Amino acid sequence: MKEFDYSRVPRYKFYNFAVKVFGPMFRKLYHIKHKGLENLPDDKRYIVAINHTCALDPVFVAIGKGIPGLHFIAKAELFKNPVVAWVITHLYGFPVKRGQGDKTAIKYAEKIIEEGHVLALCPEGKRIKDKNGVPQSAKAGVAIFAHHTGAKILPVAICCKNRIKRGEQVTVVYGKPITLEELGLTGDEIEKEEYKAAANQVMKTIAEMREKELNGN
Numbered sequence: 001m002k003e004f005d006y007s008r009v010p011r012y013k014f015y016n017f018a019v020k021v022f023g024p025m026f027r028k029l030y031h032i033k034h035k036g037l038e039n040l041p042d043d044k045r046y047i048v049a050i051n052h053t054c055a056l057d058p059v060f061v062a063i064g065k066g067i068p069g070l071h072f073i074a075k076a077e078l079f080k081n082p083v084v085a086w087v088i089t090h091l092y093g094f095p096v097k098r099g100q101g102d103k104t105a106i107k108y109a110e111k112i113i114e115e116g117h118v119l120a121l122c123p124e125g126k127r128i129k130d131k132n133g134v135p136q137s138a139k140a141g142v143a144i145f146a147h148h149t150g151a152k153i154l155p156v157a158i159c160c161k162n163r164i165k166r167g168e169q170v171t172v173v174y175g176k177p178i179t180l181e182e183l184g185l186t187g188d189e190i191e192k193e194e195y196k197a198a199a200n201q202v203m204k205t206i207a208e209m210r211e212k213e214l215n216g217n
Contacts, residue, residue, distance in 0.1 A: 004079065004089070004094060004095050006094070006104050006105070006107070006108040009071070009108075009111055009112055009115050009117055010092075012089075012090045012091075012092065014090040014091070015069055015090065015091055015092055016069075018091060019062060019063055022063075023063035026056070026059060026060070026063060027063065029166045029167075030056075030060070030164070030166065030167075030168060030169075030170040031167070031168065031169045031170065032060060032063070032170050032171070032172065033169070033170075033171045033172070034064040034065065034171075034172045034174070035171060035172070035173045035174065035213070036173050036174035036175060036176075037064055037065060037066060037067075037174055039154070039174050039175060039176050039177065040066060040067070040154070040174060041152060041154065041177050044068050044116055044117065044118055045113055045114075045116050045117075045118075045149075045151055045152075046113075046118060046119075046151050046152045046153065046154050046177060047113065047118070047119045047120070047121070047142060047145055047146055047151050047152070047153045047154065048061060048070060048118060048119070048120040048121070048153075048154050048156055049121065049122075049123050049142050049153050049154065049155050049156065049202050049203075049206065050120065050121070050122050050156045050157075050158060050206075051122065051124065051135040051156075051157055051158055051203070051206050051207070051210065052122035052124045052125075052126060053158045053160065053164055054158075054164045056164070057122060057158055058070060058072045058093075058120055060158055060170060060172050061120065061156050061158075061172055062120075064172060064174070068117075068118050069092055069117065069118065070092060070118050070119075070120040071092040071093075071094065071109075071112045071117050071118065071119055071120065072091075072092065072093050072094075072119075072120040072121065073093075073094065073096050073105070073109065073119075073120070073121045073122075074088055074093040074094065074095055074096070075095070075096065076095040076096060076097045076102075078093075078095070079095045094108060094109075106141075106144075106145075109121075109145055110145065110148055110149055113145065113149040113151045114149055119145065119151075121141065121142060121145075123138035123139060123141065123142040123199050123202055123203055124136050124137070124138055124139070124203065125138075125139040125141075134207065134210075135157075135203050135206050135207040135210065136203070137200055137203065138196075138199035138200050138202060138203040139199060140192065140195035140196045140198075140199050141199070142199050142202055143183060143185060143194075143195040143196070143198035143199040143202070144195050146180060146183065146185060146198075147180065147185040147190055147195070147198075150180065152177040152178060152179055152180075153177065153178045153183075153202055154174060154175065154177050154178075155174075155175040155176075155178060155202055155205045155206045155209060156172060156173065156174050156175065156206070157172070157173045157175070157206045157207075157209035157210040157213065158170065158171075158172060158210075159171040159172070159173060159209075159210050159213040159214055161214055171213055173209050173210070173213050175205060175206070175209050178201075178202060178205065182201075183198040183201055183202070184197075184198060185198055
């Protein structure tokens with residue numbers, strides 16, 4: 001695949017074009033509802049954490065009214081096809097080599113936040129294809145990014161009673177931002193287990209949001 005340029009955080013007109021043109025189509029195909037948009041932080045320097053239900057999760061979140069451009073983490077394998085790579089790149093996606101401690105991608109993610117952009121990721125690290133869609137345990141990454149940059153975490157729950165497909169009702173719920181203090185990440189030296197616990201606290205919040213929405217509470 002073509003080498004991704006990690007040296008700068010770009011701005012692409014294609015992103016806004018795609019959201020404006022294709023957003024209404026996705027809303028109609030998946031009967032998308034957005035709730036909790038009033039919880040979006042005024043400061044764009046935050047991390048969006050999403051439960052990973054399908055490949056379209058970042059799209060469902062990005063087309064909510066008032067959502068700033070989301071720079072999302074995507075698995076490196078998606079960038080092998082040059083056409084797909086171009087589209088993902090111009091939608092602010094960037095590749096990360098999963099399970100390899102990709103330090104270059106990690107530094108780029110931190111740069112995104114430090115420059116005042118919004119980072120989006122799925123803490124679980126991969127799609128949950130079974131388990132009835134219930135959010136699973138998280139990788140430590142979301143907590144590490146938050147601690148290193150001082151960014152808040154905005155939990156977002158993708159909610160659907162059945163497997164997501166055209167015609168199903170998909171509700172995207174934006175929760176209240178979670179601070180470093182709430183996650184216990186205020187010290188300079190954080191142990192690996194503390195990062196893991198904080199990341200799973202984020203996922204627990206997302207799971208509770210999802211359950212509440214699906215149960216109609």
